[in-house]
Amino acid sequence: AGLILLFYLILYMFLAGMFSFCIYGLLLTLSPYTPTYRDRVSPPGVMIRPYLHGFTIAFNVSEPSTWTPYVNSMHHFLQAYDDNIQEEKNIECPAGQYFVQDGAESKEKKACQFKRSQLQNCSGIEDPTFGYSTGQPCILLKMNRIIGYRPGYGTPVSVNCAIQKGNESALKSVDFYPGNGTFDLMYYPYYGKLTHVNYTSPLVALHFTDVKKNDFVPIQCRLNGEGIVNNVTNDRFLGRIIFTLSIGM
């Protein structure tokens, strides 16, 4: 019995060794800066903030306890975008063109400033409740990061929102910040978390200034731009996002 245990010990040690060797060999071939393949992760998906536990943002204006979690989440998320932090860590970049940084792959990359104040009414500076206290909530839209990806191929990607299905009149107006709801080219491409340490994803704030109250309003926001895919049925977060607003008065 002892002999067979020894036999298995040796066999499995050998196998584990071979496995480790293979994985080690694999890791040697991988670059820490650029993934070998990026075909599964692109085109980019979309995500919103506040994000608590789902894609239904429901609150009652008259009951602050229903919306303070959202507001706190927004503040927490936007901390990294505080103007002074951005100014301290990141540089100002020329707008309207990709911020391509040549040189060694391992060299630390600079990131462009995205200041919270650019979000204007949704910056939470003037209105620390992001409009939740008035029934005009702000929602931040964020495009998923993909290394080396240049969205729009030269033309900035823009955002539009519409009722997903149902009565069109439930959504009367949305304001977009900054600049009509586009992601400026200067924030791309992304160089990966190892070298692009201080990178902050550009945001588009959606300010729902006139949404039907006391009802569930399904809203779909899409990215528009060249190379963006936003109509795949299997993945409802690819180039678009669907969420529901329910604002009680």
Place this chain on the structure above:
Amino acid sequence: DDHQLSVEDLELKYQTNVTKVRGMNSTVAGEILLRDGPNELKPPKGTPEYVKFARQLAGGLQCLMWVAAAICLIAFGIQCGQGDLTSADNLYLAIALIAVVVVTGCFGYYQEFKSTNIIASFKNLVPQQATVIRDGDKFQINANQLVVGDLVEIKGGDRVPADIRIITAQGCKVDNSSLTGESEPQTRAPECTHESPLETRNIAFFSTMCLEGTATGIIVNTGDRTIIGRIASLASGVENEKTPIAIEIEHFVDIIAGLAIFFGGTFFIVAMVIGYPFLKAMVFFMAIVVAYVPEGLLATVTVCLSLTAKRLARKNCVVKNLEAVETLGSTSVICSDKTGTLTQNRMTVSHLWFDNQIHTADTTEDQSGQSFDQSSETWRALCKIVSLCNRAFFKSGQDNVPVPKRIVIGDASETALLKFSEITLGNVMEYRERYKKACEIPFNSTNKFQLSIHELEDPRDPRYLLVMKGAPERILERCATIMIKGQELPLDEQWKEAFQTAYMDLGGLGERVLGFCHLYLDPGQFPRGFAFDTEDMNFPTSGLCFAGLISMIDPPRATVPDAVMKCRTAGIRVIMVTGDHPITAKAIAASVGIISEGSETVEDIAARMRIPVEQVNKREARACVVNGGQLKDMETEELVEILKMHPEMVFARTSPQQKLIIVESCQKLGAIVAVTGDGVNDSPALKKADIGVAMGIAGSDAAKNAADMILLDDNFASIVTGVEQGRLIFDNLKKSIAYTLTKNIPELTPYLIYITVSVPLPLGCITILFIELCTDIFPSVSLAYEKAESDIMHLKPRNPRRDRLVNEALAVYSYFQIGAIQSFAGFTDYFTAMAQEGWFPLLCVGLRAQWENDHLQDLQDSYGQEWTFGQRLYQEYTCYTVFFISIEMCQISDVLIRKTRRLSVFQQGFFRNKILVIAIVFQLCLGCFLCYCPGMPNIFNFMPIRFQWWLVPLPYGILIFVYDEIRKLGVRRHPGSWWDKELYY
């Protein structure tokens, strides 16, 4: 007891009229027909079709699959109830599982249905006709319309339509061999000669053949109440034994099911302890069951068996029950009938004694054997007697038929002599015409001789020739001289002793001996045209010249001795069980090698040592002949003891019941018993046997019904082929199962790692089903075509208790060695695919909860890229596919190593098994199709994968191959060593 009643009593009993030959009243007959039912054997009750189908759906593994499907449905139901409609995976899986069970069930049912149909085609559909007398008129009616009391006529060539009490008979002889196993024709006459209905002469039995003569009789039993019918119902009372392979598979399914539940249960508990919700844990349980159960195995086994069955059918063995194929391979005792199986079932001249010398005649079926020296004058004289003193003749119009196959009108010995002289002499009919017959006295039991007087061929020779044959001692009494080398010598004491020795020798061979003599009559006393009177016998019947002896036997088939020899080398005991005389049985047994040369019975030893039988040490006797009378007084233990003591056994004069007891006793010794037989009398034993083998040509329907296998050419040698194929399929099934089991480990480990280490799931349930039921089926079946590794016919039959189909070594080797290597291959490829897409191995650990959170649409990978849930799902499918391909690549290596268990693959020949090569190519093509066919990702969760991911498992595949070669080398080099014991399966 109808045979003991007088005709008058019978008339009264059955309301019939015999004396005036009026028969029954047809209206009364109609009533009786309604009361008793038609005169035919009721077919044995079959299992209803829906029960057969249901049985296919309710096996051990199938039940487990049903449970898994139920869990899937419940999980889906609960998900629906919670309003979670995002994934219908569980529903798909449930449907897939149910489909698998139903489809494999249909497949098994179809196989069974097909083999049943083979038998149906054997049934004779032409209704039998019978001549019956009713209301004083003769009718031809269907035999199934006959009732008790009917007066029927039978003649030579008819099948007896029911049990008949003979009223009148003219030279009627019947062949009872299918009932009693006696190959000699039995005379039927009106007199009651024995108190037992089976022995008396005045009953002719249902379904026996009337060979010659005519008879009329009253029907005393019809349908199932006939003797044959009663034996047939005895057969249906015998339980069908489970075949060894069925026991093996059951044994193995139990283990698999047990392990599956054990693994599933363990991980269910582990999952609960770790803190998964109950429903999730249930789904884990289900997934483990699906991963662990070899879904395709039963289909593989069925296909392998039916392939062998097909191969056997080409070699004249038709298998009714698929599992019987393997049973034959594990057979350790064959109880063979004599007549028709071991022998040719026709009397043939085997020996001649003339010129004081025993000559051997050619007894082969096709007359290919050596002939004896025919130059002697005595031979010419003897030949003349044989040809002339014979009443049998060929049916006309058979000139082109080879002599042994021609149909002869006449009794068995005369037929044998006629054919013998036709072969040695040429045209006997014409020869007889040249020697015109002047008069003749046919054989009768009081005279015990037959005599005829002929004119000579040469017209100038006025003599008559008297020729005579008969029982040798009676013939010798009438002789005064003996012909030796053409010279007539006085028959003195010396010659008489020579005669006695020869007679004893031939009789000892179990042969029927006839003496022949002749006399040229004095032309002065008997001129041409002399009126011979057979009543007065106005001619000499003594003082004749003795020419020689001729002995006849039903000779063994040419192929049988060789086949028996092969059985012997294959460790199979052949026991003869026959209804025939012990001496004949022993002689045939000796000539075919059932009693081998030099083996002696107790009686032989006693005779040799000149001591009484009681003083002989029974253990010294290898052979033993037991007859039915002795058997009757024997306890079962005693019989078992005898079977143990004497390796070479012959049972003679046995009844159907005794055959059954013999088979049971052999089974008590732990043997797997095959029984061959053709008669109705054999059917209970055929049924009781582990495998019953019926004869296709001579076999009765009852025998074929009871049997598991049918030899279309009635040739014992075909059984040897069957044994060989059976052993081969056992070996190959072992390989096939080893191959199939191996991949259960790489299917199972992903789940175990998934549950314990919480990596994203590496292999999905649907993918597992594809491996089990799609890509791996063909290779596992192709192993059935593998040639034997060694001369399997030189090995002992497997010990059903020790040599299991699936033994510990096989399972351990497949699971924990090859299976483990495959798992490592799968995980290597999995981590490669993950890492190359951005998920490093260490990140994967513990990632499961986030990975599977379908709200988390921006999960960061190792590079900081953000993935939506949908993207991650496709990545997961990529992993499934990569793992799938890894298993496939390793399985290719696996199927190559499974070609042999002991030999090197290079010794066996890499490409010798063409089917296997095709199967590998097919497997690869199927893998490519599943990967690269558009639409697959969303239907079956297969993603197109990168080329290099096909190559990642290759080193492991090579490792499997090399490792197994090393294993085999060790097993070959050091038989009996620790290595051999642990690693040889």
